[in-house]
Amino acid sequence: MEEAPRLETDLQNAFTEWSIDEIPTNDRTDAWQDVLSHSYREWQVPQRLPATFYASVKQHDFAGAGIVETICDPCVGQRKRAQVRHDDELYVGVQLTTGGRERFRIGDSGVEVTSGDLVVWTTDQEVQFEVLERLHKVTLMIPWSVMRERLPERKQPPSGGKIESHTGVGSLLAVHLLALSNQIESLDQTVQASVSRSTLELLGIALSGQQPSATFDASAAMLRRVKDFILRHLHEEDLNPTRIAEANNISLRYLHMLFQRSDMTVSGFILDSRLHVCKEALIDPAFQRLQISEIAFRWGFNSISHFCRTFRQRYGASPGDVRRAAPSGTSGSDADIV
Known part of the structure; x- marks a missing residue:
């Protein structure tokens, strides 16, 4: 034409x-x-x-x-x-x-x-x-x-x-x-x-003064789907925006746009989610025999120094301090060894 x-x-x-x-x-x-x-x-x-x-x-x-x-x-x-x-x-x-x-x-x-x-x-x-x-x-x-x-x-x-x-x-x-x-x-x-x-x-x-409309929620549904995918794959070191976009059949630009609506970044959400599950594991008696480094590596961190630094920035205390402060803490045990 x-x-x-x-x-x-x-x-x-x-x-x-x-x-x-x-x-x-x-x-x-x-x-x-x-x-x-x-x-x-x-x-x-x-x-x-x-x-x-x-x-x-x-x-x-x-x-x-x-x-x-x-x-x-x-x-x-x-x-x-x-x-x-x-x-x-x-x-x-x-x-x-x-x-x-x-x-x-x-x-x-x-x-x-x-x-x-x-x-x-x-x-x-x-x-x-x-x-x-x-x-x-x-x-x-x-x-x-x-x-x-x-x-x-x-x-x-x-x-x-x-x-x-x-x-x-x-x-x-x-x-x-x-x-x-x-x-x-x-x-x-x-x-x-x-x-x-x-x-x-x-x-x-x-x-x-606008009343929200429940009909315009397609991007919110996609964001929930993407977040669920991320949470299921936190343990994988190669979890990154490119892989996430491909797995959910969306473009990399659209993926970043989805998180922009929530005032966050894809990488920031991955990091926060990994820190959260590691913190939960540190205070969970079921993981008390695991060393801190093993917990960090289990949920996708590949550098223990990076994990400890970002953990302290996020929670204001070291992983060891959080573990020892838990009611079922293992203070003085081998589990504190990084």
Whole structure:
């Protein structure tokens, strides 16, 4: 298809405007998938579009974020695990629907939005949308790194779901996003940073009253699965991020993104988990005949000096001190020998 490369180039500009009218009928499904992917991260359009399908997109850069205005006829799109894995950066999408009707679906549940509704979603989730009536919407696409920098009190990305947009702060945010989309072309680059700070502060206040949605928990389930794998393999010296990602059929970047949401690193979780099980073993009578070095090696440490140093940093006492302080301690026995 000849149009796709041109679309990719165009959508990287500071301001773009695209219409499906320019695309040959047979190429419209692929072209629409390309436009969605370059506007909202990677999406898949699983159903061929009818010849009468209409869509247009305007995209603006906005102080490190993006504003996307979209009009489209009924269609379906999805971000499955394959698309989510390809992302190397987490984004938060804040969508204001200004006309039409759309349904988001995660697992067995979903949320439906109509004119005036605000919905939040994140790019580390598996999600499907279905446009039910010709849709008009404005979406603010914010890198999580930018949002976290400007809202330092927010430690984790927002949960997906609706924001109350008909009263209170949510109503102010909806009006603000609509005005922003109408005026973004006239905003000088020198003032966009200030406007962006105001936008994110308003968003932060609106999110503080958001009710969490149980439907947007795909990444949490994957994180639990990965952690369970790590805990089952703590005893293996070669347990590392690359092996963990391969064993769970996810990319290394997605693995690090999962732990970023929990404000930790993969290696940090492995180390903390190993230290915890070693500490439990040191005070467990069932392991009292094992030397401290044997306990450390049993759960994946390959250097006793590294184990003792990190153990003291974590618990404020040496492994020997912890063992001797336990009610069933073996003070003075060979088990204290490193």
